[in-house]
Amino acid sequence: MTVILRTIYIAVCCILLVIFTIFTLPWRFFVYILARIWKPELQDFATGISRIFSGTVQFGNLLPLNTTTVLTVEGYLDLENFRGLFHKRVLQKRNKNGGLVFGRFYEIITFFMGYPFWTKEKNFNLANHIETYDYRSEGIDCFDENRLKEYLSDLKKKHWDKQSSYWKITLIHNYNGKAQTLIIMTWQHSLGDGFSMKNVLECMFLGDKGHQNSDHKNNIYESDSSIISLSQIFLRLTICWEALKSVLLFPYESARFKEEVARTEVALWEINTNAGEDEYHFNFTKPFPVDSIKSVRAKFSVGFQTVLNSALTAGLEKALKKCKQPITTGKILIDSSKPRLPHPEGLTNHFFFGNLCVPLTATSPQDRLLQTERSYQAQRTSNIPLGFHYALQTASLLPGNLPFVCGSFLHQFVHMVFTSFPYFGKIDLEGCAVSDLFTVFAGPHPSSHLTALATGSPNQVKFGLSLRKCVSSLPSEFLEILRLCIEEEMERFLSLGDC
Known part of the structure; x- marks a missing residue:
């Protein structure tokens, strides 16, 4: 009976959301006309997930939804040469129509009459976005892994300048006292998702050989022929049916999932409600060879992410027990996003929750x-991600804070966020090899205080870990304990593939 009531509640909320949005569309169109007349510099609406992630806190600062990718390059990278390379390979890369592929790097989001618009950054200066960090000027003799973790934590506390595009690259030389250069790339999530930034890195490292999406058709609606074949018509109808089915089944499947996990919605740790939620501890594991992970995947007929997730949860269980934390549930709820494929070129947020x-x-x-x-497997066949996607897309059309208010009924408690980006093979930058790569993320989910993100290079995977400092029931060194436990469990899982 509870599932039926939940289904009715979610269905009614979705219907009201659609009706309310339809009634606000004329006002939205009116605002757009006014923007064209009075604010011609405003380009287009920020919609979808970018709209959700462009919300502001009470002091007008952008939400701290930042992703940071750290690359270790063997050799010395000159700042001016790197700026020139990034400008040529990334900022000036154009598609077949002559438009900038990564034009969002020049843009910011500004609000007009309650609606967010993309607009060009005034007085764009590449020097403000790409710079070096001189740690010696602060009395630091050696910038090592411990310093890097502190630097990342301080980096997340800094607020974005609303008048400057939401990305920054920092070069740090002589990492670990060696002839190595760190490339630390940080961006606010409204700018793009991890797959977009992977395309950016491909262009940066591979030049014209990378990111060939602009040279290939990645849309099923594109065709070299003006005649639409029966197979294309069937494919389009299939996609329309899948979308309609997801919308219709979303309320029931969402209600059933909420009912099934209701007993699992128990916090694993206590939170200091007076502490800020935008401060984090960061850590990262050692690399694990991709070939070994593939061996486990093949032996047990499971997915690549399954192996990573299993090692992560096993490590979390061990770490909680080492810290003598009571484990009140045998299950853990994870927000694990997945990309919408094919992923478009440029900077976009193109994924499902x-x-x-x-x-x-x-x-x-x-x-x-x-x-x-x-x-x-249940997630792959579920209609919840697509239904949730359409609900978010609809809510993002509303002005002001209404997208957050009207979308609150979709909230699902989770313990942590886990996702992964495709790893790189062997890559180099102007002859300097990339020997390491990992990513850390400051997540937006209010109940998820722990985040793990897996990616890597060359042909290896590392976990980037973040934990909110407002977690009060865990020792300050918990993330280091978790790192060691994940490494132990990962080695244990990889040994299964060798048996």
Whole structure:
């Protein structure tokens, strides 16, 4: 009975959201006309997930939804040469129509009559976005891993300048006292998702050989022929049917999922409500070879992410037990997003939100792998991500804070955020090899205080970990304990592939 009531509640909320949005569309069109007349510099509306992530806090600052990718390059990178390379390969890269592929790097979001618009940054200066960090001027003799973690934590506390595009690249030389250069790239999530930034890195490292999306048709609606074949018509109808089915089944499947995980919605740690939620501890694991992960995947017929997720949850269980934390649930709820494919070129937020309920405790590594794989399979066939996507797209058309108010009924409690970006093979920058790569993320989810993100290079994967400092029931060194436990469990899982 509870599932039926939840289904009715979600369905009614979705219907009211659509009706309310339709009634506001004339006003939205009127605002657009006024913007064309009075503010011609305003280009187009910020919509979708970018709209959701462009919200401001009470003091007018952008939400702290920042992603940071750290690359270790063997050799010395000159600042001016790097700026010139980035300008040529990324900022000036154009598509087949002559438009800038990554034009969002020049833009900011500004509000007009309650609606967010993309507009050009005034007096754009590349020197403000790409710079070096002279740690010696602060009395630091050696910039090592511990300094890097502190630097990342301080970086997340800085607010974005609303008049400047929301990205920054910092070069740090002589990392670990060696002839190495760190490239630290940070961006606000309204600018683009991780797959967009992977395309940026491909262009930066591979030049004209990378990011060939602009030279290939990645849309099923494109055709070299003016005649639409029966197979194309069938494919379009199939996509329309899948979208309609997702919308119709979304309320029921969402209600059923909420009912199934209701007993799991128990906090794993206590929070200091007086502490800020935009301060983080950061850490990262050692790299793990991709070939070994693929061996485990092939042996147990599970997904690549399943192996990573299993090692992560096993490490979390061990770390909580080491810190003598009571584990009140055998399951853990994870927000695990997935890309919408094919991913378009340029800077976009083109992904689905998805929820997983995976084992926090398990009788054996094999059992954990199989249970986690079943969760991923359920997510792949679920209509919740697509239905949630359409609801967010609809809510993003509303002005002011209404997208957040009207979308509150979609909220799902999760313990943590876990996702992964595709890893790189061997890459180099002007002859200097990239020997390491990892990414950390400051997540937007109010209940998720722990975030793990997996990516890497060359042909290796690392976990980037972040934990909000407002977590009061865990020791300050918990993230270091978690890192060690994940490494131990990952080695344990990889050994299964060698058996």
